[in-house]
Each structure stands twice: as C-alpha cells, then as structure tokens.
Amino acid sequence: MLGMKSYFTKGWLRVWVLAWLVVAVSAGHAATTVEGARIWPAPDHTRVVFDIGAGVEHSIFALEKPARLVIDIKNVKLGADLSRLELGGSPIKRIRSAPRNGRDLRVVLDLDNAIKPRSFQLEPNQQYGHRLVVDLIQENQKALPTKDEPVLQDNAGSRRDIIVVIDAGHGGEDPGAIGPQGTREKDIVLSMAKTLESLINSQPGYKAKLTRNGDYYIDLRSRTVLARKYNADLFVSVHADAFRTPQPRGASVFALSQRGATSETARWLARSENRSDLIGGVGGVSLGDKNDVLAGVLLDLSMTASINASIGVGDYVLKQLGGVTKLHKPGVEQAAFAVLKSPDIPSILVEAGFISNPREERNLKSSAYQRRISQAVFGGIDSYFNSTPPPGTLLAYNKRQAQNLAGGQYRIQRGDTLSAVARRNQTTVNELMRHNGLSNDRVLVGQTIEIPAS
Ligand SMILES: [Zn+2]
Structure with missing residues (x-):
C-alpha cells in the first residue's frame, strides 16, 4: 500500500474512499x-x-x-x-x-x-x-493414543500381529463427494472401513485400527500421526471418487508419487517435533544421532522404500478389486496425497468407485457391495503380507515354519536356540546335532543348519 497516494489521482482517491464507505455502511445495516x-x-x-x-x-x-x-x-x-x-x-x-x-x-x-x-x-x-x-x-484427555507397544524385538520367536490402520476419508463438516442421489462419501467410506476392520480383526495375525469411527473430521496430518502411534505396518485410506460428468466409473488404488515425497521430506525435517516421533519402532527411521543432511537422505530412502512397498501392496489390492468391480485404471496410480505421506509406513488410498456415476452410487450404498470391496481389499493385503511378511510377525513365523517343515535349510536368527529350532521343527536337539555334525548345541546368528524332513 506504500506510495498509493502518489499513484492515485485525487479523483480516483475519492472513488476509492466512497467504495469503502459503501461497504462499511452496508455492513452496518444489513445484518446476516x-x-x-x-x-x-x-x-x-x-x-x-x-x-x-x-x-x-x-x-x-x-x-x-x-x-x-x-x-x-x-x-x-x-x-x-x-x-x-x-x-x-x-x-x-x-x-x-x-x-x-x-x-x-x-x-x-x-x-x-x-x-x-x-x-x-x-x-x-x-x-x-x-x-x-x-x-x-479436550486438553486433559489424551488426544491420541500413546505408543502402546514397546520397541518390538525382531527375534525368531516373536509372533506379533500385523497392524493395519484404516482411514475413512472426510467426516463431520466435510462430506467428501456427493452422489446424484445425495449419497455422501463420508458415510459410505466409514461403513466400508468398519467392514474392513472386522474382516481384518477376524483373521489371526492381523489387527485393525480406525482413524475415525464416527462422523467427525480429522485433519490429514493427524491421520498419519495416528498410523505412527499405532505402529502401523500398513495404512489404507478409503475413499470414493467423483467426476463432473456421470460416465467415469471403476475402482482405483493410489500410492504416493515421488515428486510429492521430496517436498514432504523437507516438511518432516522442518518440524522438529516430528523428528522425535520418527525415532525407534519397527521399521522406524532413527534420526537422533544424524545431522540434517544425512537425515534428509535417510528419509528420502525410507520414503522411496515405503513408496515401493505401497505400490507392491497396491498391485495385490488392485488385482483383487479387478475380480469384483471394474477398474478405473489398470495399474496403481501415484499422486501427492497428503494422507499417504508417512515416510516409513506403506500407505495406499483406495477409491472404491465413482459416487458421481448413478449406477456405482447405488452399488456403493449397498452393504453387500461394500462387503465385496472390503473382502477384495483385505484379500490383496493378505496376499501381499503372505509374500513378504514383516519380521517378527505371526505371518513371518508361520512362513518360516512351513518352509522348515518341508525340510531343507534354516538360517539361525537372533534369539534362536537350537532347542527352539528343534521344537519348531518337531525334532530334537540331538537329531539336529547328528544331522548337522555338531559337537554341542551352540549355534551362531547367520549359521545355516540342515533340517531333516519330518
Ligand atoms: Zn475422498
């Protein structure tokens, strides 16, 4: 505003002042x-x-x-x-x-x-x-749950659950997309998230948590903060698409794009309170003793790894979805969704269909269809985790056992004892020692031993 007086001629200034008066007068009288x-x-x-x-x-x-x-x-x-x-x-x-x-x-x-x-x-x-x-x-009430699990040891004996955090998009004042019949995205995605939650919780080896379980809004950053607090192995945000014309239809799966990741990395670094959040935990990135440049590189690598994992799980989910509904695009798409920007938690966003398409709006409203979609999403998640189970989980344990039962080789991991390996393979320490020509029951991490077929 500096230099305005010299810029405007006297006449212009009068119009300017008059315009302001009109605004002031109308504001004074016409109450809203x-x-x-x-x-x-x-x-x-x-x-x-x-x-x-x-x-x-x-x-x-x-x-x-x-x-x-x-x-x-x-x-x-x-x-x-x-x-x-x-x-x-x-x-x-x-x-x-x-x-x-x-x-x-x-x-x-x-x-x-x-x-x-x-x-x-x-x-x-x-x-x-x-x-x-x-x-x-509410200040005296804990706004978010604290990390309820201690730092998890990745040892051969642990069988923790895989934690999937399900995020129903929108909520409260934010209805999300609205279909031609008035169906609100926030309602159907919450219902689908709850269906998915119960499917996941009924499967041994998994535990599901919701970011919201009612009709209220949570900001995007808080949703990813919740995923971190719950030590999530996977974050799944559930949405329904909309377009300005009624034709587009089909489900899609999104992962974060690398372009979005880079600026977010800077954001994470800038916020020191988040940095302490990143320390420790399974798959966590410890930055406590690193300088900022190195921390940036680590975060980039970690973000890249989690984007790769996100695309991996997204592929499985998309394949399953293809069995129950039309797909909008044949592959996992990538975009800079804020809700997907956790540097070390694989995160996907599922668009269950187009609420703007009258036929899909009808489908999305039906609980049978919601169930089919949820089953497909969990089917994809389960296939992904069975192929690459996170260390220390029941799925990893079961997979190792299945391999061991078939006979063959086993690599000794931290925390293993020969008697534990024997027990898991329904054999005895003596049998293992004889089979491997060992003179005592001491084993070293990384040592490979032959398991007799049982
Ligand atoms: Zn949405």
Whole structure:
C-alpha cells in the first residue's frame, strides 16, 4: 500500500474512499443471519459450526468456574434454534444465546470441563455454505493414543500381529463427494472401513485400527500421526471418487508419487517435533544421532522404500478389486496425497468407485457391495503380507515354519536356540546335532543348519 497516494489521482482517491464507505455502511445495516448450527463430537475435540455469511467478525473467550465458552458474533441475527442441537458426546451441557448491543449475538456454551477453544471460518464446500467453526479441544484427555507397544524385538520367536490402520476419508463438516442421489462419501467410506476392520480383526495375525469411527473430521496430518502411534505396518485410506460428468466409473488404488515425497521430506525435517516421533519402532527411521543432511537422505530412502512397498501392496489390492468391480485404471496410480505421506509406513488410498456415476452410487450404498470391496481389499493385503511378511510377525513365523517343515535349510536368527529350532521343527536337539555334525548345541546368528524332513 506504500506510495498509493502518489499513484492515485485525487479523483480516483475519492472513488476509492466512497467504495469503502459503501461497504462499511452496508455492513452496518444489513445484518446476516445464523441459518443453522451443528455439533460434531470427536474423541479429542468437539466442533461447533454456525452457518453464517462470509466475513463476519467474531471473538471467543473461555471462562472458568463454571467452565463456559462465550462466542460473540458481530452484526448477526439468530435464525436457528440452538436449543434443538444434540449435545450427546460433547462437553456442552447447555447452549444459551441473546442479542447484544442491539445488533450483535452472544452465544454461551455451558461446559462440563475446561477446554481449549479455537475458531476459524470455512469456505463453502459440497454440502454447506460459509461457516464459522468453533473447536472445543479436550486438553486433559489424551488426544491420541500413546505408543502402546514397546520397541518390538525382531527375534525368531516373536509372533506379533500385523497392524493395519484404516482411514475413512472426510467426516463431520466435510462430506467428501456427493452422489446424484445425495449419497455422501463420508458415510459410505466409514461403513466400508468398519467392514474392513472386522474382516481384518477376524483373521489371526492381523489387527485393525480406525482413524475415525464416527462422523467427525480429522485433519490429514493427524491421520498419519495416528498410523505412527499405532505402529502401523500398513495404512489404507478409503475413499470414493467423483467426476463432473456421470460416465467415469471403476475402482482405483493410489500410492504416493515421488515428486510429492521430496517436498514432504523437507516438511518432516522442518518440524522438529516430528523428528522425535520418527525415532525407534519397527521399521522406524532413527534420526537422533544424524545431522540434517544425512537425515534428509535417510528419509528420502525410507520414503522411496515405503513408496515401493505401497505400490507392491497396491498391485495385490488392485488385482483383487479387478475380480469384483471394474477398474478405473489398470495399474496403481501415484499422486501427492497428503494422507499417504508417512515416510516409513506403506500407505495406499483406495477409491472404491465413482459416487458421481448413478449406477456405482447405488452399488456403493449397498452393504453387500461394500462387503465385496472390503473382502477384495483385505484379500490383496493378505496376499501381499503372505509374500513378504514383516519380521517378527505371526505371518513371518508361520512362513518360516512351513518352509522348515518341508525340510531343507534354516538360517539361525537372533534369539534362536537350537532347542527352539528343534521344537519348531518337531525334532530334537540331538537329531539336529547328528544331522548337522555338531559337537554341542551352540549355534551362531547367520549359521545355516540342515533340517531333516519330518
Ligand atoms: Zn475422498
């Protein structure tokens, strides 16, 4: 704005000032209306949303004893009945409202406990217009689960579950794509995620976790943070596609593109709080003792490895999906989805079909179809992990046992004893010693021994 006075002639300046006056006057008189309000309770926060015109001025402040949150909105009338809002699952006990200064609105939320408030405005999306959002963040409650498993030892005897974190896209104020019949992506992907979760949990050797299990929004970064907290072996984000014309159809599987990965690497490095997150854990990248340049190279390698693994698992999933539905593209696609940007967790995004295609919208709504898709996704995941089971898992253990049962060779791993190897192969230490010409039962890591066929 510097130098504006000299730039504009006097006449222009007058028009400029007049234009501002018109805006100010119209803002002063034509009050907007709060046309609706919604509440979305989530495990770590509750989101309160007011449907209201763009650019309203507002302020919020919290009060203690008793805990309250005051929301003042300037120059606005209340056109919605706040008393009819469902408060269950939220820290809100009661909502009061009253006009203030003749033309402003004050809304008071009476709360169960102290919260940390945050407010911002949202642009219109597929379902709603301009909105004022007030988040009540639960601070004393753990927002995210802590790493509940200790650093897992990769020894021959461990048989941990493979952890699959399933992410239902969108949620809450974000409906995702909306089909011609009004089907919302956020609803069908949550239902599919739950079906997939129960399929996975019913299979020995696997454990599934959901990023969200209700109708609320989680930001993209928090979804990948959850995957890390759960020590995920795989992250699967479930979505439904949409296009502006009704013809496109078919399922797709996405992995992260390398181009997206590079800038994300820089992002990870820039955020020191994430760096400590990366230390330790199975498949984790330890950066604690490395300088930033080396750390960058390591992250790049790790990101490349996880992209390769993502494409690997994506191939299996796509192949299975091809058996139950049309595929949109013959191969795994790659794009810079934020939700896929975990440097060391293989991550795929499954678009279950086009909700914008009337026929696929009908399919996606049906629970039978959702089940078929979920079964195909898990079928692909299971084939992938059976071909390359992560070390220390039950699948790895079973695979090794199956190989050993067939007779042949076994390489001694860390933690192995000859008696454990004998037990696993239904033989005895003496038999193994005789078969291998050993004079005692001591074995070394990396040593290969012959297993007699049983
Ligand atoms: Zn989506």
